[in-house]
Amino acid sequence: MAGYDKRFSGRKFDEMREIEAKVGVIKRADGSALFRMGDTIAIAAVYGPRELHPRFLQNPETGILRCNYDMTSFSVPERKRPGPNRRGVEISLVTEKALLPVLELKQFPNAVVDVFVEIVQANAGTRCAGISAAALALAHAGIPMKDLVSAVSVGKVSGKVLIDLDKEEEDVDDATDIPIAMTGRKQEITLLQLDGNLAKKDLMEAIKLAKQGCEKINKIQQKALKDAYKSVKNE
Numbered sequence: 001m002a003g004y005d006k007r008f009s010g011r012k013f014d015e016m017r018e019i020e021a022k023v024g025v026i027k028r029a030d031g032s033a034l035f036r037m038g039d040t041i042a043i044a045a046v047y048g049p050r051e052l053h054p055r056f057l058q059n060p061e062t063g064i065l066r067c068n069y070d071m072t073s074f075s076v077p078e079r080k081r082p083g084p085n086r087r088g089v090e091i092s093l094v095t096e097k098a099l100l101p102v103l104e105l106k107q108f109p110n111a112v113v114d115v116f117v118e119i120v121q122a123n124a125g126t127r128c129a130g131i132s133a134a135a136l137a138l139a140h141a142g143i144p145m146k147d148l149v150s151a152v153s154v155g156k157v158s159g160k161v162l163i164d165l166d167k168e169e170e171d172v173d174d175a176t177d178i179p180i181a182m183t184g185r186k187q188e189i190t191l192l193q194l195d196g197n198l199a200k201k202d203l204m205e206a207i208k209l210a211k212q213g214c215e216k217i218n219k220i221q222q223k224a225l226k227d228a229y230k231s232v233k234n235e
C-alpha cells in the first residue's frame, strides 16, 4: 500500500474510536465494568478478595491478582474455538502485569482477587479495552488502588503513526501495533508490547499519542465511576 493519507474509517491519525464506559454491569460480581472502543467491547468482573485455594498457593505476605482473559466464540467474524488458548494465556498475563503496580494487595494476605475479562465483540485492541475495563471493575469492587490504569494501542500503518488501530488497519501488511497501558496521574507505563521494527523517533511519537489517548480514557473512566455513585445517591 502506498502512502496512507486518510484512515479507512475516516478518523484523524490522533483520533480514537468512540468510547463508552459503565460500571456495575454484573450484579453478582463484587465489581464490574463494560468498556467499549468502537466495535470492540470488553466486560470485566471482579470477585474477591477471598481466601485462596488450594492453600499452598497462598502468600502470607500479600494478596494476589489473578486475571483471566477470554474471547467469546461469536466475538469475531470467523468463529473462535471456545476455551483457553496460548493467546489468551499471554493476554491474561500482560493484563495482570499492567494492573499490579496500582493495586494495594498487602492488606489481604492469603487472599486472591480474581478478574475475568470477557471480549464479547472484537475489532482489534481487545487487550487494551480489557485492561481499561478491568481497572474500572477493580475500582468499582473497592479494591484499594493508588491510581487507575488506562490502555490504548498505537502504531504505524503505511508510514503514519496513529492511535487506536482497528482490525482493518492491523491487517495492513506493514502495520506495527503497540498496546500501551499507563497509570492516570503520573502516566507511568505499566505495559508496552512491540513486535517488529520501529525507529526510535516513531516510537516516541507513538508513546506521546498513547499518553494523550490514555488521559482521555482516564477521564471517561473517572466519569463512569462517579456516575455509578450518583445513581446510588439518588436511589
Ligand code: UDP
Pocket (backbone or CB within 6 Å): 076, 077, 078, 080, 087, 122, 123, 124, 125, 126, 127, 128, 167, 170, 177, 179
Ligand atoms: N482476532 C480474531 N480471532 C482470534 C484472535 C484475534 O479475529 O482468534 C482478531 C480480533 O479482532 C482481535 C484482533 O484479531 O482484536 C487482534 O488480535 P491481537 O492478538 O493483536 O490482540 P488485540 O489487538 O485484540 O489486543
